[in-house]
Amino acid sequence: MPRNPERDQQLREQRKKLLLDSALQVIAKRGIGLTSIQDIAKAAGLSVGNVYTYFSSKDELFSELLRRAQTEYGISVTLLAELDEDPLLKLRRMCAEWLALETNWAFTIILQTVRTNEMVPADIRQAVTDRFTANLEPVADIMRQGQRSGQILNGDPLQLALYFVSLIQGLTLQQAPGYVIPVPVNPDDIVRLFEAKNTHAKNI
Amino acid sequence: MPRNPERDQQLREQRKKLLLDSALQVIAKRGIGLTSIQDIAKAAGLSVGNVYTYFSSKDELFSELLRRAQTEYGISVTLLAELDEDPLLKLRRMCAEWLALETNWAFTIILQTVRTNEMVPADIRQAVTDRFTANLEPVADIMRQGQRSGQILNGDPLQLALYFVSLIQGLTLQQAPGYVIPVPVNPDDIVRLFEAKNTHAKNI
Amino acid sequence: MPRNPERDQQLREQRKKLLLDSALQVIAKRGIGLTSIQDIAKAAGLSVGNVYTYFSSKDELFSELLRRAQTEYGISVTLLAELDEDPLLKLRRMCAEWLALETNWAFTIILQTVRTNEMVPADIRQAVTDRFTANLEPVADIMRQGQRSGQILNGDPLQLALYFVSLIQGLTLQQAPGYVIPVPVNPDDIVRLFEAKNTHAKNI
Amino acid sequence: MPRNPERDQQLREQRKKLLLDSALQVIAKRGIGLTSIQDIAKAAGLSVGNVYTYFSSKDELFSELLRRAQTEYGISVTLLAELDEDPLLKLRRMCAEWLALETNWAFTIILQTVRTNEMVPADIRQAVTDRFTANLEPVADIMRQGQRSGQILNGDPLQLALYFVSLIQGLTLQQAPGYVIPVPVNPDDIVRLFEAKNTHAKNI
């Protein structure tokens, strides 16, 4: 199989993805502060020096990790919003999926770390914040859909979206592995907070 | 003004408080992982070595910082719960106060960081989690009060308390200084999520 | 000359040996308590951080240093014991060789320091003590050989070995470079202490 | 009781002695490397700063400690040498006393540390070595007495004294607390090494 620029580029992308996935795994286990390039390289089965072939710095790797995760999340929530389905069910699915994946926990931590850490370059912080804000839109859409059908509370849909996402993220952060708060968490109960007041009355 | 043991002790306490306050400021800016003893000492105007006159290690300082903040918060929310006042108003107050103080922002970040950071020793993490859980109780009490008067949603009060606190903390984390998400946050709207569905209808 | 794993391993071993030799030199001069990684690195012409590429900690380096020295000594004294030679001559040789080499002086100092220094972790101390005790055996063998031929004093051979080794080590310690005690030291005279009382003249 | 210069001087001497004794105790327990001014002060029930009222530096304290110990030892061994007693018995007593006191262990370690450590100022090292050499004299005297009575081996008495003292010190160093070499040590057996060859024959 002869080398060609296209195939090289493909391999490069594969390696980058491998490194990013490995990074997320390690961070999920060790926490962001204890994750070194060494750890990531080992988890990916590459050498330390080789990591720098694909990412110019640790910051760039983390930044790229966030970019991809946020983009993926944005796509997935946009698709969800566009589904022809009960809005409340959509919220429930978001909630359940988010709380289920352990990697989301790591991702949320990285997100917060980057957004609250002044050591992170301003442009990266800005980019992360912008994507976060943009990703509120599809959630706000779901809220709007629910409001139209009278299933979801009135009020600024963007605000509701922010509350919903903040609640989920807040809960995610409580789930530090091994130190769980002894209170059950239930997607249905969470979604219920956003249901319109007279839902039941109506139904009855 | 000659020295005496009492005055010495007083000065000691003052210095400890100064260091803890400085630490809070710095951590809020840099994040816990990047906050060095050097930073704290500089912020407090002391030498690095002198920090160890008051705290035997960085861990102890952080642990003490959290202990104090959580204890203070616990007392304040307990007092709030015991007030003879509209439960919804109590929630509103909690919410407003929490989102108003910048120190709460720093404190929330530290709290989350400690609970999610493997660099923090396990026993400290456990202690923090335990206090966090204990501090849910007064909030659950408020929920119970509201449920008895029909003002607050039915369901496990402890769970509702966890949701409420998580939501506030989640929102707090979004408020990174300088990179605010362009969505207004309103305590009344937040409390509304926890109101009983047919409150108004009933009352009317 | 391209790199390959074998050659890498070889270089690694060379570097380790270089570091251990440098450490021995420095410790001999400064004493174990005042020898820093910095000193060792400088003596070896390497950077401080690089030392940790080869040894995971200062303790491990010291421990390895002792392990090698004691193992080498054990082999050499075992070989000596097995020689087909006059036992008294064997003792004389041990004595002369030991007092002659300056590295033995350094080694003795380290040995004693480790065994008497609470800064050294307990397990390392135990290992050193165990090897020291084991290395008494070959010397005791020599004593037994001499006792069989009536050339060496009666009594517990292990005890005699301990006395012999302690005497040599005690003398070694007196030989601090530049501050020598003005008393001549003579291997023959030392060995004479262990000769049987009425050996030759009387028996013949 | 009014102050007067004489009494002040007395108190000063008492405090110095207290500090030196405390230092020896602590060193015997912790080892020289782990003994800090703080430890010594605490053991003596004084404050850290106050130690510097009596000794200008840690080095001076250690140096003074050695000076006193060596002087005391010198006096005691001189008295022993002048006793009208069997020379072999004298050696036996020296040996037994030396190996019995735990503080002698600490003292021997300090002695060796100072003599083999180039960080110690040259003049202190020289002084220690000189006193050590001087203290060999009384031991040599005992040897001479024994040689005159035919009880002790022939040869340079000073050399024999050095061997005897080195042997005792070597054995002392083996007795690191908690890591004892499993070989019994017996003063009688040690003295026997220095007995004249045909002692028994003669006696019989």
Place this chain on the structure above:
DNA sequence: TATGAATGAGGGTTCATTCAT
């Protein structure tokens, strides 16, 4: 490209010594 040794800055911590009270 791939490797991992090498570097150097920085972090936590200790401790002899000084100094204001």
Place this chain on the structure above:
DNA sequence: GATGAATGAACCCTCATTCAT
């Protein structure tokens, strides 16, 4: 004199990054 807080240098160790092979 007595106290213990304050200082600053030094120590061990880690880790992002570079570089020779």
